[in-house]
Amino acid sequence: MELGQQLAISLQQLVKELTGYEIEPRVEIPGDLSKGDLTTNVAMTTFVKVKSPMELAEEIKKKLLEDKELSSKFEKIEVIPPGFINFFLKEEIIDSLINSLIQNLSSKPKKTSKPTFAKASAGKQIIFEFGDPNPFKEPHIGHLRNLVLGESISRLLEDQGNEVIRANYQGDVGLHVAKAIYGLLQISNFSFDPELRTEGQFPISNLEKGSLENKAKFLGEAYALGAEKFESDENAKQEIISINNKIYSAFAKASADKSADKQNDTEIYSLWQKGRSISLDHFEELYKVLGIKYKNYYFESETAPIGLEIVENNPEVFEKHEGAYIFRGENEGLHTRVFVTKAGFATYEGKDLALAHLKEKDYPDFDKSIIMTANEQIDYFKVLLAALEKVNKKIAEKTSHLSFGFVNLKEEKMSSRLGNIVSSFWLLEETEKRLKEGHKDVKNEVLDDITVGAVKWSMLKFSRDSDISFSIDESIDLEGNSGPYIQYSYARINSILTKKNKKDFKATPLKNLEAEDIALARLICQYEFFKNKAAGNLSPNILCNYLFQLSQQFNKFYEKEKVLGSMKEEERLRLVIATGLVIKHGLYLLGIEALDRI
Template identity: 40%
Template sequence: MPVAETIRQALARSLDEAGIKISAEEVLLARPKELSHGDYATGVALQYAKQVGMPPVKLAEKIVAGLGELNGVKSVEVVAPGFINFRLTPDAINTVLGEASANEEAWGKNNSQKGSRVMVEYTDPNPFKEFHIGHLMSNAIGESISRLVEYSGAEVKRANYQGDVGPHVAKAIWNMRENEIAQGMFIHTIGSTATSYVLGAARYEENPEVKKEIDEINRKIYTKEDPAINRLYDIGRKQSLEHFEGIYKTLDTKFDHSFFESETAPFGKKVVEEHPEIFEKSDGAIVYKGDEKKGLHTRVFINSKGLPTYEAKELGLAKIKYEIYPYDKSIVITGNEVNEYFRVLLDAMSKVYPELASKTVHISHGMMRLTTGKMSSHTGDVITGESLIEELKERATARAKESRADDADKLAEQIAVSAVKYQILRQASGKDIIFDRERALSLEGDSGPYLQYAHARAHAVVEKANSQGVTLKIFGNSEPNDVSRLVTRFSEVVLYATNELEPHLLVNYLIGLAGAFNSWYAQVHILDGTKEAPHKVAIVNAVRATLKNGLCLLGISAPEKM
């Protein structure tokens, strides 16, 4: 039985003797932030002191007195104002350390979601527009959450939902057509198509006649009645999707399903029209009147031109997803600018498809900003995802060429991607990010490359030990250091991050582990020829496995040489 479960059961029994009846599962047991406070801690005495009419410290002392001997626990202490701290035995810690060192592939995995079917939708760039750095946020968060959920035993399907119809497409096609009129045999490229959107969007706002033309193009995109428009549409869509696939490859993302608004729009419109008891007509449009008591606004689902809006398309998407893959949970990751739209959508879905609404989890992220502020693809003030990665790659190239890596170009790209992903994942999903290029590439701490370098350092030590014939070995009675104690927390951190759907919890743990390891590495001679060397190498190997698996869960590569 895991030591944590032993402690929980003992606490539940002791609490029962004190007149507090709770199950072992209800006992709150946590890992203290400070290692000096022990390996586990609980505040149950603070939680229930008022219920039994005792001061928290006195109740804590009574609980401890009733615990008896606990297998794997070295000591228990009461700390004001009523916390109970547990320190584990060397053997208990070293046993887990041995599991990390010997069973790398399974290290950190759990079966908390075994048998569950989960679809995660993320990234969602729009054809005819740039893949901007905001899409990097959705991709980094979605890929990490997908990996965490998979690591917990669930079957995960990755989905990408792309807006291949809508006003933005019409604006791009209008300018693509203008280019052909002005220049004859105009060769459309991915760059010119994205630029066409920016120019078309500007003309749409400036010129009423152009606005009418673009609105008509938008209608024809849905009806597919105009061969000339269909041709331009096919060119732009194909170029965009091929371009996006190259970016996904760089980011190490492979989608199982791709959904498009051109597919969800007609179905979503049909669903809305079939439920007049839920959606009602208003000024030529069809709307959903949000419940003001819930703070929901009225939203248009089909506009006055008869075209489905974002909300109607999303409603149709939920059903289309489920028909393709009957999920137990659908996780949808978007920017926080659509939070209010999504609240209304989920409320409407709860009436149309109540079962699907109950299975849907919406996670929103903040915006990524540079020193110039928020980007706008509408005005062309955009830093594209690939340009940011390429810039960081160029900055990392010199360092990569001086490394031990066999492929300096590949390493430079791995460093660039890790720099971006780490800065996105290092904080809770809903917060905005001010992206700092220098900090992102730093090897001094709190960066993706810093974690990669710590892993490469650990790998080099193990590689050197192997070359010297030093066989790693765990000594059960060896007094654990802070590094060993941190390694044992990995599985619990993975489970916690998965349950909360918050990768930053894992990031915080990994940066702490890397810092502790680097500090220890600087203070001790690992391959010193003493009888302790095999145990020290085993600690390093456990760190290596933990960093490797942890980086993988963040969607970041773990180079062996840097």
């Protein structure tokens, strides 16, 4: 058990003994190391009429000192106004913690590209749905943040001993698909040069030509054309609605008659099938670049008929209103939403009900299901989960929604955008281009890993629910709070260690260290705390903040203290080894490669 957790348990027992109150104490790490290695404000958060926070803090300190086993770990325990209790670790405890850390992290995963799906013996089975890009549309930077956050949170949860089922739910039916197919039908002479295209009939064979990247971009442009026509041309709007109905009708018929051939139901199906295949293959390229391997894929085409059935079979939950089925959210302090349209098609809400049931069917013993989407869908999921609770309380109680903020580009120039969308692929390509231009000494063999690290770090270093302005130039700054800076710090560590035969390393106790040595040692000891806190809060930015601070302290240590050839070589090499292991494992949890050289 991590030392902060041990201390929290002792504090909980002491507060109950001294005051009678049942509380959950918070043990944190001070932002300023001069205030100790651990701190708590438990005396200020416990309401006691007859004692001030300072008096209570002193009593807690006295009781802690009587606990010989626990107090033996601290050099001193101090109480400061208005009631904080600060704890300073003994040098031998720091030494012991670093030893344990080195042993533990030496056996941790070394690659970020192949997550495992082994069932944890003591952990929980968690279905984590994230990403969710829509076929026929280019994945934008909002999807990119979702994907990057999702993979990092998955790894943090796995590190805690959980089995994480990575799930992806993709909208392969809906108005956006109908808009894309309408756009395709307007283009006859296929060309990747938009200026050479004309309007008219669209041969299916045209989607067989060109590279996957170009075909996917073409689909995105077809969607943009359909979306523009839907807003500006009433005739086009009606035709798009008709295409949408044909697609849904095809799947409704296939669901009712399992032997039905959807290709015979509608001429639109061939376009849908080919376009869907191109999009999904295109998405896989992005997942591969980001090191994501999903266990399950779900599609709206499969949830639509199931959602319709669920809604129709629960008349006590869903009210028939003007031909549609609605859920009266006002009765729950929320708002009303439509779950089945008057045309008889399940809406997003109805399909999400079906998705929850499909997940349970695939994983009947799951412990928790997390769905991560943008902040704008918070109210939507409040209604959805309220409806799900009435349909299947067991599933609802284990399902939660996790949100994240919007992403915009800080730079003004976004000429490669499709419409007003910034493509995930474009952002990665542009970042690599600027990295090459600004850092010509970076080796080509690590360029891709640095690019991905730069983009991921810039998505992860901010709190999950905050809106962010992504700066490409800041993301590749080798001297700032960036992925490349952390990767560079690790490469510097590896350079030191390659100069020394690892077989010669000795577990020399850390004694009589200099100021920079002890400052680095104390930071190293904080890794477990911040790693666990990041996992507990589903917030990778907590880990980013720690790794940046650790890298800064290591570089400061390296500049001020001689390592190889110094009187304290063995002690300092242990600090270098420990720092390297922490950074490497921390980067793994963020989904970023630790590079031996840059």
